[in-house]
Amino acid sequence: MLSFTKIKVLSIYLVIALGVFFASLNLKTNNLINKQVNLGLDLQGGSYILLEIDTKPLVNQKLQTKVIPIKKLLNKNAINFNDFTISLNNISFLIEKEEQKKFKNLFFKQQENLINSFIPEYNKFELDLKLSENKASIQFSDFGLVSLNNSALKQSIEIIRRRIDDVGTKEPTILQRGDKRILVELPGIDNPERIKELLGKTAQLTFRLVSKDDGFGSEKLILSENNEELIVSKRIVINGDNLIDAQPQFDNQSNQPLVRFNLDRLGAQKFGRITTDNVGSRLAIVLDNSVISAPNIREAITGGTGTISGGFSFQEATDLALLLRSGALPAPINIVEERTVGPDLGKDSIDAGIFSLIVGFILVIIFMFVKYRIFGLVSNISLIANLFMMVGILTILEATLTLPGIAGIILTVGMAVDSNVLIYERIKEELKTEKSIIHAFDTGYNKAKITVIDANVTTLIAAAILFIFGSGPVKGFAVTLGIGIVTTLFSAYFVARHLTSVIVLKDKEGKYFKLK
Amino acid sequence: MSNKINFSKFFNIANIISLLVVIISILFLFFKGLNYGVDFKGGTLLEIRIENKNIQIQDIRASLDIPELGDVNVKQFGVEGDFLIKFEKNANENEKFITDLKNDISKKINSAVNFRRVETVGPKVSRELLKQGITAIVLALGAMLFYIWIRFEWQFSLGAIIALIHDVVITLGIFSILSFEVNLSIVAAVLTIVGYSMNDTVVIFDRIRENLLKYSKIKTNEITDISVNETLSRTVITSLTTLLALFSIFILGGEILKGFSFAMILGVIIGTYSSIYVASPVLNYFKVTQKTLLKDDGI
Numbered sequence: 001m002l003s004f005t006k007i008k009v010l011s012i013y014l015v016i017a018l019g020v021f022f023a024s025l026n027l028k029t030n031n032l033i034n035k036q037v038n039l040g041l042d043l044q045g046g047s048y049i050l051l052e053i054d055t056k057p058l059v060n061q062k063l064q065t066k067v068i069p070i071k072k073l074l075n076k077n078a079i080n081f082n083d084f085t086i087s088l089n090n091i092s093f094l095i096e097k098e099e100q101k102k103f104k105n106l107f108f109k110q111q112e113n114l115i116n117s118f119i120p121e122y123n124k125f126e127l128d129l130k131l132s133e134n135k136a137s138i139q140f141s142d143f144g145l146v147s148l149n150n151s152a153l154k155q156s157i158e159i160i161r162r163r164i165d166d167v168g169t170k171e172p173t174i175l176q177r178g179d180k181r182i183l184v185e186l187p188g189i190d191n192p193e194r195i196k197e198l199l200g201k202t203a204q205l206t207f208r209l210v211s212k213d214d215g216f217g218s219e220k221l222i223l224s225e226n227n228e229e230l231i232v233s234k235r236i237v238i239n240g241d242n243l244i245d246a247q248p249q250f251d252n253q254s255n256q257p258l259v260r261f262n263l264d265r266l267g268a269q270k271f272g273r274i275t276t277d278n279v280g281s282r283l284a285i286v287l288d289n290s291v292i293s294a295p296n297i298r299e300a301i302t303g304g305t306g307t308i309s310g311g312f313s314f315q316e317a318t319d320l321a322l323l324l325r326s327g328a329l330p331a332p333i334n335i336v337e338e339r340t341v342g343p344d345l346g347k348d349s350i351d352a353g354i355f356s357l358i359v360g361f362i363l364v365i366i367f368m369f370v371k372y373r374i375f376g377l378v379s380n381i382s383l384i385a386n387l388f389m390m391v392g393i394l395t396i397l398e399a400t401l402t403l404p405g406i407a408g409i410i411l412t413v414g415m416a417v418d419s420n421v422l423i424y425e426r427i428k429e430e431l432k433t434e435k436s437i438i439h440a441f442d443t444g445y446n447k448a449k450i451t452v453i454d455a456n457v458t459t460l461i462a463a464a465i466l467f468i469f470g471s472g473p474v475k476g477f478a479v480t481l482g483i484g485i486v487t488t489l490f491s492a493y494f495v496a497r498h499l500t501s502v503i504v505l506k507d508k509e510g511k512y513f514k515l516k
Numbered sequence: 517m518s519n520k521i522n523f524s525k526f527f528n529i530a531n532i533i534s535l536l537v538v539i540i541s542i543l544f545l546f547f548k549g550l551n552y553g554v555d556f557k558g559g560t561l562l563e564i565r566i567e568n569k570n571i572q573i574q575d576i577r578a579s580l581d582i583p584e585l586g587d588v589n590v591k592q593f594g595v596e597g598d599f600l601i602k603f604e605k606n607a608n609e610n611e612k613f614i615t616d617l618k619n620d621i622s623k624k625i626n627s628a629v630n631f632r633r634v635e636t637v638g639p640k641v642s643r644e645l646l647k648q649g650i651t652a653i654v655l656a657l658g659a660m661l662f663y664i665w666i667r668f669e670w671q672f673s674l675g676a677i678i679a680l681i682h683d684v685v686i687t688l689g690i691f692s693i694l695s696f697e698v699n700l701s702i703v704a705a706v707l708t709i710v711g712y713s714m715n716d717t718v719v720i721f722d723r724i725r726e727n728l729l730k731y732s733k734i735k736t737n738e739i740t741d742i743s744v745n746e747t748l749s750r751t752v753i754t755s756l757t758t759l760l761a762l763f764s765i766f767i768l769g770g771e772i773l774k775g776f777s778f779a780m781i782l783g784v785i786i787g788t789y790s791s792i793y794v795a796s797p798v799l800n801y802f803k804v805t806q807k808t809l810l811k812d813d814g815i
Contacts, residue, residue, distance in 0.1 A: 042772075050641065192634075193615045336638040338607075345563065345632035352770030360764030364757050371753065404701055407765055407773055411708070411780070414761030415715075418754040422719065425750040451722040454667060455715040461659045462711030466704055469652035471645075474704045481708070 004498055012494045016385045019392035019487075026395060037394045040402030042473050043350050045343030046187035051199060051333045053156055053180050055149050058331040059089050059140060062148060066091065066127070069115045070138070079103055081136075092137040100131050107138075119147050149179060152330040157182055160333075162326035163198050181336070192340045194319070202288050202332050203323040205240035207271070209233045210282040210294055221284070223291040225311050230291055232284045237274045239328075242267025246324035248317040251309065257317035258309040261324060268304025276300035285310075287320075339472070353406035360410045361387075368417055372424055374503060379420040382496035386416055389487040390480070399483075402476030412484030418455065419492035423448045441504050445497060452492065460485050523744050523792060524737040527800065530793040538682055541689020548692050553699035554602060554635055556649070558642035559586075561635040562601040562614075568627035569597045576601070579624035594771040598632075607636045649703040653684065656710045664714075668721060669808055675798030676717045679790040683713045687782050701776040709783030712758070716751060716791040723747050724799060725809060732806045740796045755788045 004012075026036050041048050067086060074081050079102060082094040095103060107116055107129050116127040126144035130137045140148065157174060160182060164172045173185035186195060211218050211233045221232045246261040263271055275283070275297050284294045285308050293310040312320065341349075365383065368376040390409060394401065427444030434440040460482060467478035554561045566576075573590055576599055580588050586604030593600040607613040614634055622629040637645070657680055665673040684706055691698055723743040731739065759781065766777035 052640075193612065197612065334638075335636075337641045338634065338636045340631075340634040342630065342632045344565075344630070349770055349772060352768060353773075356764045356768035356770075356773075359768055360761040363760040363764060367757055367760060403770075403772055404704060404776065407769065407776060410761045410765050410769075411758070414758035415712070415754070417757050418715070418750075421750050421753045421757075425747070425753075429746065447726075451719055454718045454722060458660060458663065458714035458718055459708075459711040461663060462656055462707045462714075465652050465656045465659065466707050469648050469655075470704060471700070474700050477701075477704050477708075 004501060009498060012498055015490070016388065016495065019385070019389035022392035022395040023388045026391070035395050035398055037391065038398060038400045039346075039350075040400045040405065040473055040476050041185060041187060041339070041346075042341050042403045043346045043353075043401065044187055045341050045346040046185065047189055047192040047195070047338065047340040048472060049184040049186070049192070049196065049199065049335055050177065050337035051156075051160070051182045051184065052336045053149075053153055053182070053329075054332045054334060055145075055152055055180075056088075058148065058152055059145070063089065063091060063140070066115055066138070073106060073115060074103070077102065077106060090137060090139045092135060094134055095131075095136045097134060100136065103136065104129060104131065119143055122147070146179075153180065153182070155330045156333060159327050159329055160184065160199060163322060164195065166322045166326060167195060167198065169195070182333075188343065190343070192338070196335060196338070198319060198323065200333060200335060201323055202329045203240065203326075204288050204328045205243070205324055206286045207237040207239070208235060208284050208286055209237065209274070209278060210284050221286060221289065221291050223284075223294055225293065230282075230284060230294055232286065232291065237283070238263065238267045238270050240324060241327075242270070243324055246321040248314065248321045249307070250314075251307075256309055257312045257314040258307045259312075259317050259321045259324065260305065260307050261321075263304040263306075265304070268302070271304065271306070272300060272302035276302070292320075349403045350406075353403055357406060357410050357413070361413050364413055364417060368420075375420075375424055375500065378496050378499040378503070379417055379424075381499060382420065382491040383413065383416055385495050386484075386487045386491040387413070389490065390483055393483050393487065394480070399479050400476055401480070402473035404473045405476030405480045408477040408480030408484065412481065412488065415459070416484065416488040416491070419452045419488055420496055422452055422455070423492065423496075438504055441500065445493075449493075452489070456485050456489055520741075520745050521748070522741060524741045524797075524800065527737075527793065527797040531797055534682060534790070534794055537689070538685050541685050541692070544689050544692040545685070548695075550688065550692050550698045551695045552646070553697045554637050554642070555699040556642050556646040558606060558637050558639040559602060559604045560607045561633070562617075562631060563593060563633035564599050564601065564621075565630040565632055566597045566599070566625070566627050567630070568625075571597070571625050571627055573599065575625050576621070579621050582620075598771075606638050607634075645700065649700070652703060653706055653710070656707050657681065657684075660710065660714050664718070664721070667718075668725065669804070671799055671802040671804045671808065672721050672725075674802070675795040676714060676721070678798055679717055679787075679795035680710055680713055682790050682794050683709055683783060683786045686786050687779060690782055691779070696778070697775060699775065701773075702779050705776045705779035705783065708780060709787055712784060713787030713790060716754075716787055717795045719750065720744055720747050720791050720796060724796070724804075728804070728806050728809055736804055737800045740799060744792050744796060751788060751791065755784055758784050 022035065025033060029036070063086065067084075070091065071084065079099045080096060084093040085091070107127075108125060110118055116125050118125055122143040124141060124143040126141060126147065128139055128141040128144075130139075153176060157176060161172075161174050164174065164184065164186070169186050169189050171187055173183070175183045177183045184199065186192065189195065209232070210230050212231070214220070214231045217235065218231050218233050221230055222228070223230055242263050244262050244264050246259055249258055249260050250256065251258050279297050279299060281297055282294045283297050284291045286292070293308060295309075308320070361383075365380045368379050368383075370376070372379065387409070390412065393399075423445055426448040427440055430440035430444045430447075431437070434443070463478045463482035463485065467475060467482065470478050573592060577588070577590050580590065580601065580603070584605060589602040591600050592598070605613075607617075614631070618629060618631055657677060660680060661673050661677045664676045687706060687709060688698075691702070720743055723746055724740055727739050727743050727746075734742075762777050762781050762784065765773050766781060769777060
């Protein structure tokens with residue numbers, strides 16, 4: 001165990017040199033090799049926001065769109081039906097037994113089926129049909145729900161990305177988490193509340209006419225400016241999809257902030273027609289079930305552009321324009337978890353973390369030197385090499401360093417010496433019976449090997465489980481702990497062993513060390 | 517090892533004490549329960565720093581007398597002027613909530629308030645996090661059981677796992693008794709304790725196995741005694757260096773790491789004790805001998 005070939009020695013020190021090199025990349029930015037340890041949100045400040053999409057309203061909304069096509073299909077094929085009803089997630093109607101088969105065939109037609117689309121990736125239809133005595137009941141199939149959910153989630157991620165990019169935060173992370181959640185990480189933002197407001201809004205914009213009579217096909221909504229209750233038609237003139245741009249501006253006359261929007265060709269046509277036909281009526285501009293404003297239509301608007309004013313501040317107008325530009329979310333989104341750390345707390349955490357690392361490190365080094373003298377020194381050198389390799393690997397992986405991650409490094413410092421302690425204690429025992437020092441070292445290293453590996457595997461298992469189940473900062477702890485074990489094994493069995501061999505081979509009498 | 521300690525003499529008394537402490541811990545966990553933080557209970561945590569150092573904790577409590585917050589808890593956190601506020605309300609329901617609360621507090625106490633940290637966890641996520649935490653700990657225990665079973669014999673595996681459960685239950689029991697907050701970082705600490713205690717046990721077990729193979733005539737309890745003694749200085753030194761590092765985090769690492777490092781300190785002490793006084797006696801009870809090892813060509 002004490003003999004090292006030249007090439008082996010060279011490799012060992014090359015690995016350490018690489019560790020030092022990569023670790024040093026963190027000292028300044030813009031290196032030739034652009035790799036650095038990332039600071040976690042808890043150290044650099046920022047927000048971690050977990051969003052959950054609520055697809056229930058979407059299911060109902062999609063089902064609504066099926067009503068007219070189904071009725072059309074029934075009428076076109078002269079199928080008699082009765083009691084057509086739609087509930088939250090189900091359409092049902094009465095249909096005679098004899099006609100059920102005919103409807104079923106039409107409903108599950110593979111080609112050109114406008115009602116029940118076939119999902120090739122699952123080899124299943126979007127909708128399910130249940131037939132009983134004289135009744136048909138239609139609802140989304142499990143696969144239909146999955147595909148609806150997935151497309152809504154993908155679309156939401158896209159829209160959220162647009163909104164966040166528009167605000168201009170640096171290096172945001174937007175990821176899908178599971179099948180209903182979106183993780184947003186915003187490093188270094190100073191006002192998460194504004195972003196939260198932007199993320200939480202569905203931003204479903206519709207233009208609808210205010211009607212006079214309260215009846216079927218209209219609903220009561222509140223005008224947010226003055227809490228006036230308005231009766232608004234459910235018929236949508238145009239919606240946010242027709243918008244191609246929206247910008248905040250100041251009104252020329254009143255100097256009030258407002259939002260100017262441009263419509264696409266189709267939207268402009270529709271808007272022109274409605275405003276021509278309804279001069280003198282009020283047009284409600286509805287955002288997520290509340291009326292932003294309801295101006296009188298003074299004249300036909302055919303240019304395809306218009307303005308929304310609603311007593312906004314400039315910030316509000318900016319945000320509304322941003323929301324309209326980025327489009328509406330397909331389904332409502334809720335924040336289910338938020339963690340924000342201010343930049344000054346992050347700074348304090350780094351300072352405290354580094355300080356306790358240095359103190360812990362010095363204490364361990366002094367302890368080892370006092371206890372083992374020259375071999376303590378060997379152990380300390382290998383501990384320093386260990387630290388450099390750890391930081392080097394973190395840099396190569398561009399891992400994220402969190403506050404618990406720093407704790408993991410400190411803990412590694414405390415635990416790393418264990419391997420050397422195990423070996424030295426073993427050698428001491430061997431020296432009691434063994435005359436030759438070289439022999440004692442040799443067997444000591446050999447016998448301790450299994451124990452060292454066993455002992456480290458257990459910690460590695462704990463780190464792996466922590467990595468799989470942990471989230472955010474805790475994951476950072478698992479990373480440093482796990483990497484620390486690997487570098488510890490290397491530094492004990494290669495670095496420290498080589499240094500030890502140099503000393504032992506030079507000092508066969510055992511003058512320099514008395515391991516007792 | 518010149519002065520040999522007769523550990524096995526104390527095994528019985530130590531086991532009775534351990535059993536009592538475990539029972540007390542379980543009773544506390546069962547009847548008093550753990551003081552879960554927002555991670556596991558849901559709700560909102562705010563860490564604030566107040567410019568005006570004359571503001572007292574009761575001023576902040578008074579400023580938070582808002583019924584909709586639910587149960588409010590305020591405490592001093594680290595340096596003067598830093599406070600930790602916890603309340604039941606999930607601030608995610610309304611995006612403006614935190615901004616409004618911030619303005620409200622600073623108006624009421626008439627001082628600038630700096631929100632250093634905001635954590636809000638909804639009820640669904642907190643339930644999931646708790647479930648994940650428990651799964652992780654159970655899985656870690658299972659993995660250790662499996663590893664020791666493969667590397668040693670089932671008696672060793674059983675001894676190790678009893679020691680681990682002993683450590684985890686007592687650590688959590690102490691958290692229950694002291695009403696210290698249990699959050700995600702405490703779960704991380706418990707998992708690390710499991711790894712550390714296992715590490716300690718494995719070193720002793722390795723030596724017991726080696727000695728069992730070396731001496732066929734000596735009784736099991738003497739073998740454990742010899743082995744514990746032979747590894748004792750390593751056990752003590754490693755615990756000491758680990759504790760040096762942990763105390764450094766506990767004292768200097770800032771408020772956020774206090775709970776974590778406290779749990780780890782407890783765990784290292786209990787884990788070191790249990791390797792000697794819990795894991796090793798189990799081998800005696802099962803009368804593990806050389807035969808046990810040689811039976812299936814145990815490595």
